[in-house]
Amino acid sequence: MRSRKSTVTIQDVAREAGVSVSTVSRVLNKKDYIAVDTYEKVQQVIDELGYTSSLAARSMRSYKTNNVGLLIGDLKNPFAVEVMKGVDRAIGDFGYELIIHTTGKDITDLGIGWERRHVAQLNGSLTDGIIVVTPTTTNLPSAFPLVTIDPHVEESSFPSIISTNRAGALSVMEYLISLGHHRIGFIGGRPDLQSAIRRQQGYEDGLRQANISLVPDLIQSGDYGRKTGAECTRKLLSLPNPPTAIFAANDHSAIGAMEAAAEAGLRIPEDLSLVGFDNIPETAFTQPPMTTVNQSIEELGYMAAKILVDLIEGKSLESKIFKVPTELVIRKSCRAL
Amino acid sequence: MRSRKSTVTIQDVAREAGVSVSTVSRVLNKKDYIAVDTYEKVQQVIDELGYTSSLAARSMRSYKTNNVGLLIGDLKNPFAVEVMKGVDRAIGDFGYELIIHTTGKDITDLGIGWERRHVAQLNGSLTDGIIVVTPTTTNLPSAFPLVTIDPHVEESSFPSIISTNRAGALSVMEYLISLGHHRIGFIGGRPDLQSAIRRQQGYEDGLRQANISLVPDLIQSGDYGRKTGAECTRKLLSLPNPPTAIFAANDHSAIGAMEAAAEAGLRIPEDLSLVGFDNIPETAFTQPPMTTVNQSIEELGYMAAKILVDLIEGKSLESKIFKVPTELVIRKSCRAL
DNA sequence: CTGTTAGCGCCTTCAC
DNA sequence: GTGAAGGCGCTAACAG
Numbered sequence: 001m002r003s004r005k006s007t008v009t010i011q012d013v014a015r016e017a018g019v020s021v022s023t024v025s026r027v028l029n030k031k032d033y034i035a036v037d038t039y040e041k042v043q044q045v046i047d048e049l050g051y052t053s054s055l056a057a058r059s060m061r062s063y064k065t066n067n068v069g070l071l072i073g074d075l076k077n078p079f080a081v082e083v084m085k086g087v088d089r090a091i092g093d094f095g096y097e098l099i100i101h102t103t104g105k106d107i108t109d110l111g112i113g114w115e116r117r118h119v120a121q122l123n124g125s126l127t128d129g130i131i132v133v134t135p136t137t138t139n140l141p142s143a144f145p146l147v148t149i150d151p152h153v154e155e156s157s158f159p160s161i162i163s164t165n166r167a168g169a170l171s172v173m174e175y176l177i178s179l180g181h182h183r184i185g186f187i188g189g190r191p192d193l194q195s196a197i198r199r200q201q202g203y204e205d206g207l208r209q210a211n212i213s214l215v216p217d218l219i220q221s222g223d224y225g226r227k228t229g230a231e232c233t234r235k236l237l238s239l240p241n242p243p244t245a246i247f248a249a250n251d252h253s254a255i256g257a258m259e260a261a262a263e264a265g266l267r268i269p270e271d272l273s274l275v276g277f278d279n280i281p282e283t284a285f286t287q288p289p290m291t292t293v294n295q296s297i298e299e300l301g302y303m304a305a306k307i308l309v310d311l312i313e314g315k316s317l318e319s320k321i322f323k324v325p326t327e328l329v330i331r332k333s334c335r336a337l
Numbered sequence: 338m339r340s341r342k343s344t345v346t347i348q349d350v351a352r353e354a355g356v357s358v359s360t361v362s363r364v365l366n367k368k369d370y371i372a373v374d375t376y377e378k379v380q381q382v383i384d385e386l387g388y389t390s391s392l393a394a395r396s397m398r399s400y401k402t403n404n405v406g407l408l409i410g411d412l413k414n415p416f417a418v419e420v421m422k423g424v425d426r427a428i429g430d431f432g433y434e435l436i437i438h439t440t441g442k443d444i445t446d447l448g449i450g451w452e453r454r455h456v457a458q459l460n461g462s463l464t465d466g467i468i469v470v471t472p473t474t475t476n477l478p479s480a481f482p483l484v485t486i487d488p489h490v491e492e493s494s495f496p497s498i499i500s501t502n503r504a505g506a507l508s509v510m511e512y513l514i515s516l517g518h519h520r521i522g523f524i525g526g527r528p529d530l531q532s533a534i535r536r537q538q539g540y541e542d543g544l545r546q547a548n549i550s551l552v553p554d555l556i557q558s559g560d561y562g563r564k565t566g567a568e569c570t571r572k573l574l575s576l577p578n579p580p581t582a583i584f585a586a587n588d589h590s591a592i593g594a595m596e597a598a599a600e601a602g603l604r605i606p607e608d609l610s611l612v613g614f615d616n617i618p619e620t621a622f623t624q625p626p627m628t629t630v631n632q633s634i635e636e637l638g639y640m641a642a643k644i645l646v647d648l649i650e651g652k653s654l655e656s657k658i659f660k661v662p663t664e665l666v667i668r669k670s671c672r673a674l
Numbered sequence: 675c676t677g678t679t680a681g682c683g684c685c686t687t688c689a690c
Numbered sequence: 691g692t693g694a695a696g697g698c699g700c701t702a703a704c705a706g
Contacts, residue, residue: 009684010684019693020693021685021693022685025684026691026692028684028685032692038691050453051457052453052458054458054682054683055459056396056462056463056683057682058684060391060393060394060397060684060685060700062684062685062698063698075422075426076426081418087441088413089412089441092441092443096441097440098438098439098440100435100437101435101436101437102435102437103429104424104426104428104434104435116387117389120387121392125391125392126392126393126463141387281619282618282619282621282622285622344699347700348700356676357677358699358701359676359677359700359701359702360675360677362702363676365701369675371676375675391698393700395699396682396700397682397684397698397700398681398699398702399701400682462682462683
């Protein structure tokens with residue numbers, strides 16, 4: 001428990017400056033007219049005492065905090081971290097500040113209600129609006145501006161920003177098929193994530209579009225992890241009729257696949273073509289550099305913040321779903337058959 | 338400006354449940370004895386209305402928020418992001434929640450006072466204590482628990498966690514020298530950062546310890562950036578008597594150095610040995626894999642949080658400076674002469 | 675066990 | 691121009 005008075009409050013400033021609290025409040029908010037010397041006097045005392053108004057008290061009264069909230073379940077998730085960077089850049093551009101709230105716990109350890117709780121906790125007091133990253137529920141308070149990024153559920157009552165995972169995966173398939181590949185293996189991601197589902201859809205759509213029939217054995221379900229990527233690859237390679245190319249649903253799996261291929265004595269791209277997804281920095285340095293899909297997660301965050309600010313400032317939105325494009329990055333892990 | 342009543346408050350719950358606000362407050366805080374049926378009734382209303390207490394109001398009264406604050410100037414700094422992950426993990430372990438505050442602006446655009454302002458803003462209202470990453474000033478409010486990570490200034494009035502940059506750099510030098518290198522180039526980091534200064538000290542100490550005289554030409558001052566790393570390397574290589582090994586103050590510079598070496602037709606490690614610092618993921622994938630120093634920045638964050646929690650809970654500290662060890666990671670970018 | 679009372683620090687009327 | 695009073699949503703004392 002903390003001692004009662006250790007922060008300097010507006011009262012202290014008022015007393016020291018010999019004015020009333022309301023006068024101090026006025027100079028703080030630079031509104032209303034104030035005598036120049038009063039202003040200067042107060043300002044000086046503020047500096048002397050190192051006074052700063054309490055966010056809590058202020059936001060309780062003023063209903064406008066100039067803060068944007070960002071709710072992240074789990075910082076261990078690199079996706080969330082990347083989003084955060086984008087949001088951070090955006091709020092800087094738009095003149096807001098950012099409050100990120102996390103629990104440090106594994107998202108799976110938290111009850112269902114945590115998102116709701118945290119949203120309510122921030123909104124209506126500390127922040128003017130909130131961005132929620134990959135919310136697992138639609139049941140969120142709707143009284144305040146709220147934007148979701150990559151929601152798990154298809155239909156959301158809030159504006160949401162999503163990455164064009166399906167389209168990105170499709171472009172991978174088109175590329176691979178244009179190179180002459182027909183037997184293309186797929187290493188799936190975590191089945192509970194929308195992104196993984198969409199990427200697999202893209203894989204299947206690509207096949208369908210080229211009239212190549214889908215071979216269930218060629219689809220392995222992974223978990224976005226490196227080790228699992230390697231395992232899936234081993235299974236794929238031990239097939240009686242192994243694939244000539246493998247599309248991994250994310251770069252980590254793809255790196256695992258690369259390792260498994262090396263173990264099996266296979267050269268990339270000569271003996272096996274390989275494509276990842278995400279364009280994480282490591283992919284530029286693998287041997288050979290990996291062809292992958294850049295999805296600019298950071299851009300997702302930026303756009304979310306931009307839209308939230310529009311919402312806060314009362315602008316009307318053109319749409320409810322905003323898509324951030326993905327883009328194939330061709331490097332050297334694939335070859336034409 | 339927001340409409341007056343869009344959040345459901347404790348008052349609403351009280352009215353709906355037919356009890357007083359204090360009763361609601363009691364069931365919220367699970368203290369004091371309450372009749373079971375009253376408890377259930379209130380709890381039910383809370384659920385129905387989806388009520389959540391306002392962080393702002395609560396922390397204004399209770400002086401204990403169970404939140405730890407983390408002040409980060411600039412999320413573009415990977416160091417800060419890594420620290421953040423460690424802090425996040427720690428607060429999860431210790432049962433706190435985390436509030437991160439950033440401005441999204443370039444740290445250089447902010448006045449000197451920003452850290453002070455933000456600390457005051459969080460502490461004394463929202464958080465029970467604060468961690469400040471690489472503070473540039475000692476002039477911080479001291480009324481509340483506060484821990485700094487890698488402060489720019491040598492002498493700090495707060496507990497600080499620092500990385501053993503000097504020792505890590507020294508171990509690099511010992512390694513290089515044990516390999517028979519005498520002409521060792523150094524690519525410095527941003528001179529305004531303590532870490533950079535310390536690493537350079539380690540370089541110089543290593544030389545001194547082995548009785549190798551310091552050659553000013555072999556020391557290039559960089560900025561932790563990849564491009565600058567390449568430039569410095571070009572200068573180093575064009576010396577009449579070029580170094581046989583280069584120690585770059587961070588991995589990004591080292592990767593730049595690798596590129597410059599390739600340009601010059603030099604093979605690593607055959608023609609030039611190279612060591613970086615930080616152990617960023619990319620270094621495991623460079624060609625050849627880079628020898629570097631692992632400094633576990635994440636661990637810095639974890640320890641900072643641990644110490645802050647001790648402080649908050651009134652435990653006494655053994656010391657004021659806490660060091661997190663660094664460790665040489667030997668890969669394949671160096672060879673014996 | 676529960677209601678009443680008093681603020682936490684601040685901003686916003688409304689007077690003067 | 692400036693001060694006094696009221697209340698934002700909540701918890702902590704004190705009665706009952």
